[in-house]
Amino acid sequence: MDKHFINNPEELVVESLKSLTAVNHTLSVNEHEKIVYYHDYDKKKVTIISGGGAGHEPTHAAFVGKGMLTAAVSGSIFASPSSKQVYTGIEQVKSDAGTLVICKNYTGDILHFGMALERQKTTGKNIEMVAVADDVAVGREKGGKVGRRGLAGTVIVHKVSGAAAEAGAGLQTVAAIARHAIANLVSIGASLAHVHVPGREDTDNEDSVKHNELELGMGIHNEPGCRRISPIPKIDDLICDMLKQLLDQNDKDRAYVNIQKSDEVVLLVNNLGGLSVLEFGAIASKVKELLEANYGIKPVRILAGTLITSLNGLGFSITLLRATDRLNLEGKEWSLVDLLDAPTQATGWPYTEPAPLNSVNKLSDVEIKDNTDVIKSPVAMNKEAVRNAIINSMNTLIEQEPIITKYDTIAGDGDCGTTLKRGAEAVLEYVKSDKFTDDPILMARQIADVVENNMDGTSGALYAIFFHSFAKGVSEKVQELKKVDTEVWAAACRIALDTLYRYTPARVGDRTMCDALIPFVDEYAKSHDVHKAAKAAEEGTEKTKTMKAKLGRAVYVGDELTVPDPGAVGVASIIKGFAK
């Protein structure tokens, strides 16, 4: 997708950096050098500076803040900042205790950050540098002298380093902790498409990721990974493939960290920027489950979110940190998990209350027992007659699904027909099952439960309200009248409609399902004649053709509607089936 609101890459980077100072008052921004820094830092503690190309936000500037980075330097999109920028950044947060420089293992970063480091050292600065290399996609052979790329593990290194510095560790200790973390990190990504860099020509070409394929291990600058996979695999299979790349010690080309189920493992699932929160959440959940199911690994910490992106990359990455070892430095035992748990003011860090190691959820889900609150009916109904009537009604509705879908495609979002059909099929399954009962009160409640559990959207809600209230009405009327006949059904419908009125302002003339339902209930309550009532519903539906919609999605479509309201067609179909 090469559509952007802002196409000037330089403006993008600077404005994005400024946004961080807007949301975090402890930060300042040097716009000219594109440096975000924590201005209240303690000059007696080690400062941590990182940075790299833009286009990976929130990495790095959103990780600036007390307890994490002291400063971050941004280059242009997908390009390393200059050594002058880095030099300035180090100067901006110089400290008596020294500075740790963290960069990702990309040639530009290594060179520019390295040059700045060397220049700073000539001024007598106490300064160290580490390069994060956690990507396993490009194995040892292909990686050659360049080595592994830096991916989401970088953020973990930011956090443990920042926390150690905040705890007062000396520079050598902070650097050793950073190096230890780097040596215990493995990451891999998967992407459905390349990303377009704002301001650049459209990059679609014959090598672009095709619609039916994905790139396993794609880098965060559109670099190739280990292979293309087509057709796109099921997510469980893809995750298993990715976990194998991370954990398979038999793969000598990429077995970088030997992680066993006895280890303390931190899992980071990272959204590369373009996955919906919905889809990403599902993926993160599956990664956790498959890691445990296939490897017996239950992470002691799980981080999930958008931490390092590739612009709006349609993909995700998995990072594992082997956090078992404790480091004994400066007379203290340093735990990577404790350092990850330490608080920070950096807005990009997905802080959650640290759970005790291996804690389990203590609360069990409340379970609503089916219909234990339903009063037993004093009288039985003609079970077969009612079953057949319901079957006729549901079959009639199912037959109408295509036309309802056609109308809702014009007047709504096209899902009304399938919603109603799904509900009808579920009701049919119930009435044909041995659960179907001659107790009219229980039967009405079970129908309401089936409707509620199988229909969604507006229709699902309205039908569930109606049928639960209908069930309440049946209970009241059967106990009052000690009989089950059309008078009871009609009275229950009236009670149900009165309840529905409390949840929707829809009345006759608003072009909704109520244009069929209200005439039906009125006629049925008056005559107890389902045939007359079905006719009234049919007529009400027909009138919706010329109505101006006042509720539902149809209001967005405008006045040119000539089809009847799909919801009303659904109601009329249900009743028509009963009248057969």
Ligand SMILES: Nc1ncnc2c1ncn2[C@@H]1O[C@H](COP(=O)(O)OP(=O)(O)O)[C@@H](O)[C@H]1O
């Ligand atoms: N506020 C409302 N009150 C009563 N009926 C409504 C209302 N809004 C929509 N409807 C009915 O719902 C039908 C659409 O159902 P459905 O597709 O489930 O809705 P959605 O797609 O909005 O979830 C409409 O044809 C109309 O009959």
Ligand SMILES: O=C(CO)COP(=O)(O)O
């Ligand atoms: O985004 C980048 C790394 O942060 C780009 O690095 P290079 O300049 O080495 O390509």
